[in-house]
Amino acid sequence: MTTSLVTPGTEIGTVGEHQAGEGTTTIENRIVATTTGYIRIEDGNIIVDASKSIVNIEIGDTVLCVFEKLQEKGGEARILAVEGKNGDVLPHQLHGHFHVTRIVDRFLHTVADAVRRRDIARAVVTEIEPVVRLDFRERDDCGVLHAICPSCGDTLEAHVNGDWNVACPSCGYEGYRALADNFAAGWADLDQGASALNLSGKRWGRDAEQLFAHGSSGRATYIAADVREDGRERSYFRFEGQGQGGGRGRKSAPGCRLFVGGLPREVDTEQLRELFGKHGDMTDCVVMTDDSGASRGFGFVTYTEKTQADAAIKALDGHRLHGRRIGVRDADNKQKRTKGPEKGLKLYVGNLPFDADEKAITSFFGNQATINEIAIATDKGGKPKGFAFVxxxxxxxxxxxxxxxxxxxLNGRRIKVDISQAGGRKKPQDGKSSRERKAIAEEKGNKKRRR
Incomplete structure (x- = not known):
């Protein structure tokens, strides 16, 4: 065997001198390597022995994986290894998908109620096309093998307390995981393995249901990305929505807590804190997210004093952030919001050049009318959509x-101007809806045919 290492596409011989063997192919009169490995010539055949074997996942294989993406009713896990097979997993089989019903034999409101990101688990492959699908409830040895605390990053241990079957020895966190038999190298107190702690088929208790009823914000957060294990002082992970001073559970004074709506999806908690921090001292600031970590488009800000909250409302209600107008109001005020002052007659202005700004539109109107406000429509990225309301x-x-x-x-484009109708539709002149007019037309047609 030669020590020459070749990569796919490398020309390693010509037809006539040798025959193309395993790990090679012929292109015209050339023999080309199709895998990374070492050249070997045997009985006139030129062969490339792969430096690493490739594993082709099949239905029924048992895999070890780590959870990476969690959504409400499904998720994705990166496959680390296939038990009983040595080698690298093919790129298109590197990730396995799963449904919430295939995690454990209990009703789950969402995937995150039984597994968390960075948990390591064992699963059975049930499908390979069009994507790899995994099942964690197929066998008792399938499920979570190793998990870390979402609060401090320490390794969780099997511990039964009502519905909860795992606990953190450092910070006292308790939670639920869909455990495999040999979770944390097995549970010595149970002959049948840790999967018995999953309480399969049983209903959730009152404490668990009360926690689940709060939605994703009521559940423990995802694991900190940089848990330190190198001897330095550990910075404990703070729950989203927890006050900066650690005052989780403290109720704010009336008028100090603000609701912020209409947030662009790219705005996170830190950006919201930077924007509202200019108007006073905050005890809490959070952008609400779903179970996948994506922004839900709104958040909450709490100030130490009501005067600061009022100042923030005055300064930021209607403020443009990344091209979108945000709304800021008192989150504790349950009364129906009153309408603001009349803005005037609303006109639709369409077919605008995309570079037309408020100054250009004002100039276009000239002295035809007194403009109170101009609202240029934009997409989520803040780009103009070609129309506005004046x-x-x-x-x-x-x-x-x-x-x-x-x-x-205006700038070479014919502008369309019309009086804007409520709901975006013009009222029919006869006062009848389109459905009524259609029915009347059909009735007239039937009468003509009967004649």
Whole structure:
């Protein structure tokens, strides 16, 4: 055997001198390697022995995996190894998908109620096409093998306390995992293995149901990404929504807690804290997320004093953030919000150039009307969508403004101007809906046919 290491695509011989063997192919008169490995010539055949064997996952294989993506009703785990097979997993089989019903024999509100990101588990492969699908409840030896505490990062131990079957020896965290028999190298007190602690088929107790009822924010958060195990002082993970001073559970004074809506999806808690921190001292700030960690588009900010909260509302309600207007209001005020002052007659302005700003639109209107407000429509990324709404002070001049400006050009484009109707639809002149008019037309047609 030669010591020459070749990679896929390397020309290693010509047809006539040798025959193409395993790990090679022929292109015209050339013999080319199709895998990374070492050249070997045997009985006139030129062969490339792979430096690492490749594992092809099959239905029924048992795999070890780590949870990476968790959603409400499913998730994805990265396959680390196939038991009984040595080698690297093919790239298109590197990740396995699973459904919430295939984790454990108990009703789960969401995947995160039984497994967490970075938990290591064993599973059985049930499908390989079009994607690899995993089953964690197929056998008692399938399920979570190793888990770490979402609060401090220490290794969880099997411990029974009502519905909870794991606990942290360091911080006292208790939770539930879909355990495999040999979780944490087995549980000595049970002959049948740790899977017996899953309480398969049983209903959740009152404490668990009360916790689940709070939704994702009521459950423990995902694991900290940088748990330190190198001897340095460990910085314990703070729950999202927990006050900066550690005052979780403390109720804020009336008027100090604000609801922030209309947030762009890319805005996180730190960006929200930076924006609202300019208006006073905060005890809490959080952007609410779903179980996958994606922003839900709203959050909460709590100030130490009501005057600071009022100042934030005045300064930031309607503020543009990444092209979107955010809404800020008192989160504790249960009364129905009153409408703001009348903005005037609302006009639709369409077919706008994408570079048209408020100054250009104001110039376009000229002295036709007094403009109170201009709202340029944008997408989630803040890019203009080519239309806007203009509120004018003179409610009785709407038809005159439309007549004067509709069809007029702005930067080479004919602009469409019309009076905006509530709900985006114009009322039919006869007062009847489209369904009524259609029914009347069909009835008239039937009468003509009967004649």
């Amino acid at each position: 509120f004018i002070n003179e409610k009785d001049k709407g038809d005159d403004v439309v007549k004067a400006l509709n069809g007029k050009e």
